[in-house]
Amino acid sequence: METLGRVWNRLSIRRPTIATPEPVEEEDDMTPEKTREVFQMFNGTPTRRKSESAHHHRVVLNQLQNHPPRNATQSPQRQPRLSESSADVPASAIRRNSTETHVFGNRAHIHRDIVRFYACNNVPACSNEDERINTARRNSLFVKRGSVTMEPIKKVDLEEVYTVNKQLGTGRFGFIKLAEHKQSKQRIAIKFFPRPQTKQADFVREYNYSFFLSPHQNIIDTYEGMFQSSDDTAFFFVQEFCPRASLREAVEATNQAGIGEVNTKKVFAAVLSAIEFMHDENLVHRNLKAENILIFDANDYSKVKVTDFGLTRKVDTTVKYLEYVNNYHAAELCDTVVNEKLVVNKSTDIWALGIIFFYCMKGKFPWQKASIMCKPYWEWEQWLKRKNPALPKKFNPFSEKALKLFKKSLTPRFKDRWTAKDMRKCLAKEKLLKSVKRPDEDYYVMIDTASKSRPSAASTSGENQEAGAPPAERKQKSTLQQWISTTLTAMAEISEQVVSARDD
Numbered sequence: 398m399e400t401l402g403r404v405w406n407r408l409s410i411r412r413p414t415i416a417t418p419e420p421v422e423e424e425d426d427m428t429p430e431k432t433r434e435v436f437q438m439f440n441g442t443p444t445r446r447k448s449e450s451a452h453h454h455r456v457v458l459n460q461l462q463n464h465p466p467r468n469a470t471q472s473p474q475r476q477p478r479l480s481e482s483s484a485d486v487p488a489s490a491i492r493r494n495s496t497e498t499h500v501f502g503n504r505a506h507i508h509r510d511i512v513r514f515y516a517c518n519n520v521p522a523c524s525n526e527d528e529r530i531n532t533a534r535r536n537s538l539f540v541k542r543g544s545v546t547m548e549p550i551k552k553v554d555l556e557e558v559y560t561v562n563k564q565l566g567t568g569r570f571g572f573i574k575l576a577e578h579k580q581s582k583q584r585i586a587i588k589f590f591p592r593p594q595t596k597q598a599d600f601v602r603e604y605n606y607s608f609f610l611s612p613h614q615n616i617i618d619t620y621e622g623m624f625q626s627s628d629d630t631a632f633f634f635v636q637e638f639c640p641r642a643s644l645r646e647a648v649e650a651t652n653q654a655g656i657g658e659v660n661t662k663k664v665f666a667a668v669l670s671a672i673e674f675m676h677d678e679n680l681v682h683r684n685l686k687a688e689n690i691l692i693f694d695a696n697d698y699s700k701v702k703v704t705d706f707g708l709t710r711k712v713d714t715t716v717k718y719l720e721y722v723n724n725y726h727a728a729e730l731c732d733t734v735v736n737e738k739l740v741v742n743k744s745t746d747i748w749a750l751g752i753i754f755f756y757c758m759k760g761k762f763p764w765q766k767a768s769i770m771c772k773p774y775w776e777w778e779q780w781l782k783r784k785n786p787a788l789p790k791k792f793n794p795f796s797e798k799a800l801k802l803f804k805k806s807l808t809p810r811f812k813d814r815w816t817a818k819d820m821r822k823c824l825a826k827e828k829l830l831k832s833v834k835r836p837d838e839d840y841y842v843m844i845d846t847a848s849k850s851r852p853s854a855a856s857t858s859g860e861n862q863e864a865g866a867p868p869a870e871r872k873q874k875s876t877l878q879q880w881i882s883t884t885l886t887a888m889a890e891i892s893e894q895v896v897s898a899r900d901d
């Protein structure tokens with residue numbers, strides 16, 4: 398599993414430090430101050446990481462001991478360097494290299510592809526070659542982000558540069574279209590933000606986050622450059638195209654069966670790696686849902702990426718709550734009224750991940766809305782608060798460890814929620830489903846034991862009479878008891894609320 402540190406080391410990029418911006422409110426117009434804030438998000442001096450110096454120490458030690466540096470030789474699939482052979486550079490990088498005027502692949506991006514190419518092939522991160530690449534990378538966007546001047550939004554005649562094809566998806570803020578870059582014949586996805594509905598600050602912010610996060614292998618690749626259509630109808634930026642489906646489509650295709658434990662684990666290994674990376678950078682995605690997880694391969698979930706950074710914000714930013722409520726929203730968001738101020742917190746992503754986990758495993762959502770007005774959620778909360786000992790039936794197939802994951806993600810007490818790292822550890826190690834039992838196995842075992850050990854009592858005691866009752870009858874009785882107890886608790890809570898409202 399890839400941790401943030403390893404990702405940055407693997408990419409051999411000196412990690413940029415993001416300066417803490419003043420809180421940005423979502424509603425505000427693009428004032429000069431706000432423009433500065435957007436760009437200051439990426440401000441900072443690159444820092445040398447501990448692990449980097451550790452690597453250099455290891456190299457020196459190895460040399461002293463007459464051993465070659467570990468990661469220079471350990472991989473049998475080590476690829477030659479660029480200087481050795483350019484034939485092994487990915488086709489896309491060569492294609493981009495062939496033109497300086499490429500709209501979505503200028504020099505900085507070529508370098509980024511090369512960095513990634515090397516990173517993927519375990520090439521050591523301490524050569525002059527890599528230093529040169531790092532310099533190009535750092536000189537490209539991160540360093541400019543310290544500037545108060547705005548990166549220009551270039552006007553582009555869409556029809557001249559791209560053949561725009563079918564729509565891939567729509568969202569609240571815009572739409573995504575499949576297109577082909579005419580010159581390179583490369584298929585790409587263009588994310589459009591219609592004007593004048595879209596504020597420039599929102600567009601710039603989403604582009605910046607998308608581009609900044611791109612180097613992670615489980616985050617959609619966003620190509621460098623902010624654009625505007627020549628007829629002024631939309632802003633847009635360009636991303637890699639996902640030829641398959643979103644996780645939503647993949648789960649829907651299972652006809653409410655879910656994608657299974659093995660595939661869920663693969664999806665989560667990727668998604669949690671991306672979210673851990675974001676959280677380590679103090680960024681919260683805030684819009685995690687199955688539609689925003691893209692599956693790149695047909696069957697085996699080996700390439701999964703997170704997309705849509707339109708709502709991404711820094712931790713502790715104050716935002717106004719503008720959202721409609723969806724299945725993925727945490728309890729605290731469902732209780733919020735429109736325009737109420739909220740402080741951005743990583744725990745909202747953790748809740749959404751708990752929901753996505755359930756959705757992957759069961760093929761449906763645990764509830765429509767995390768509010769006590771929604772019975773399935775209310776039942777979960779009652780169980781969680783130990784007000785009702787009966788676990789809601791839909792959670793029955795899950796193992797104890799999986800239940801712990803739910804308890805630590807779908808809890809209204811957001812301070813009790815796990816981190817992405819805790820989730821990753823649990824999902825990587827633990828079995829998620831109970832072992833399958835024969836239907837009514839318990840029933841037969843109970844009768845058997847009762848009749849063997851206490852033959853005379855079996856016919857008289859109430860307990861054993863119940864045990865001897867047919868399963869359907871027992872089930873009906875326990876459902877009725879459960880219903881009575883939950884109704885009584887609800888009535889007690891409502892009357893408490895009425896009394897306190899009257900007192901107020």
Ligand SMILES: Nc1ncnc2c1ncn2[C@@H]1O[C@H](COP(=O)(O)OP(=O)(O)OP(=O)(O)O)[C@@H](O)[C@H]1O
Nearest residue numbers: 565566568569570571573586637638639643688705
């Ligand atoms: N690079 C891509 N390749 C293929 N399909 C994509 C790509 N990016 C997005 N999509 C599809 O388009 C849909 C909408 O994209 P996206 O979530 O980025 O838009 P949005 O306007 O930000 O949506 P939201 O309402 O969630 O904020 C996604 O659910 C996905 O199915």
